[in-house]
Amino acid sequence: MTGLLVQLNKSTNMRKVIYRQFGDESVLEVTEQAVPGIEKDQLLIRVKAVSINPLDWKVYGGEMKLMSGSTFPKSVGIDFSGIVEQTGSAVTRFTAGDAVIGVLDVFKGGALADFLVVKESDIAPKPANISFEKAAALPVTGLSAIQIIDQLAAVSANQEVLINGATGGIGVFAVQIAKKRGARVTAVVSTKGVAEAAKWGADTVIDYTKQDIKLLNRRFDAVIDLSTTLSFNQAKILMKPKAVFVTTLPSPLTLIYSFVNNLISGQKLKVLIVKPTIEGLNTLTNLAEAGLQIVLDKTYSFTNVRDAYREARRGKLIGKSVIVLD
Ligand SMILES: NC(=O)c1ccc[n+]([C@@H]2O[C@H](COP(=O)([O-])OP(=O)(O)OC[C@H]3O[C@@H](n4cnc5c(N)ncnc54)[C@H](OP(=O)(O)O)[C@@H]3O)[C@@H](O)[C@H]2O)c1
Structure with a gap:
């Protein structure tokens, strides 16, 4: 250097x-x-x-x-x-x-x-x-979280939302914004993050080093994978019939697959491609001034x-x- x-x-x-x-x-x-x-x-x-x-x-x-x-x-x-x-x-x-x-x-x-x-x-x-x-x-992680929660997953009150990778850059904001929308949030984290995720408002916290989420006997309205360790096919077992799965890993193949899947299946695959906008940045400024951690x-x-x-x-x-x- x-x-x-x-x-x-x-x-x-x-x-x-x-x-x-x-x-x-x-x-x-x-x-x-x-x-x-x-x-x-x-x-x-x-x-x-x-x-x-x-x-x-x-x-x-x-x-x-x-x-x-x-x-x-x-x-x-x-x-x-x-x-x-x-x-x-x-x-x-x-x-x-x-x-x-x-x-x-x-x-x-x-x-x-x-x-x-x-x-x-x-x-x-x-x-x-x-x-x-x-x-x-x-900016990047906040805009991503807003796009995921408000647009891709369109989270609304009383929905069950699973956030896999909830203590990373996007996860910290995604948990808080999903809670603001009135959802019940299950946060998946490693051991170090268990107490933290609860502090940001997660209703249930799962330590992925101790429990395999694919074996959870629960169904969610939205499954959001921020860890890039969960595929759409693996997530299906966690999804209600009309649930949304969000991946942060865009690829031409995933985009084509999601387009076709979303025409024929009730379980939707949504792909994050973060789009910075003035409105998004202003929303972040307002959220931070209103207490976003x-x-x-x-x-x-x-x-x-x-x-x-x-x-x-x-x-x-x-x-x-x-x-x-x-
Ligand atoms: N497509 C786009 O437009 C776009 C935009 C922004 C970001 N991204 C991507 O989105 C992803 C998330 O971004 P980020 O900034 O939040 O990343 P990050 O800060 O690295 O967070 C990833 C999280 O995943 C967790 N994790 C790792 N292995 C896991 C497992 N097996 N199960 C559950 N959680 C696990 C990590 O926890 P531990 O470290 O405690 O294990 C960490 O908290 C990244 O891949 C990033 O490149 C994409």
């Missing part, structure tokens, strides 16, 4: 994490680059914190090269919190000094830098009541980027890890 560059000229230069080939965390390097300029519909953001998502290592590991392409260098970091440094002349919703949260193109990244360039549609006001570290943990497992400094991703990839986190720009 190049490390912190000693004579960084902070007025014109910045640090940015890039990689020049697919691989594990050893491909990540901190480089010095010119602070980018903006066009009239763009804003320059001084980044305060960036969250770590499993999507990051799937992209830099080359698992998603069909979508990301194979040209280098590439950048890392999808969601962030920061402060508006400069606005283009056509920008109307924000001014310099505003605190914001935002999300970049999943396959291009670029948030792991001292500065980044966005359009107004990529950002929303930072919730006033939380730190920049917690705010950075909201944001759980941080660890925070890292910019110079420990490789360790941060390595440890996050090993799993067993409660909530999210965040890299703080110092």
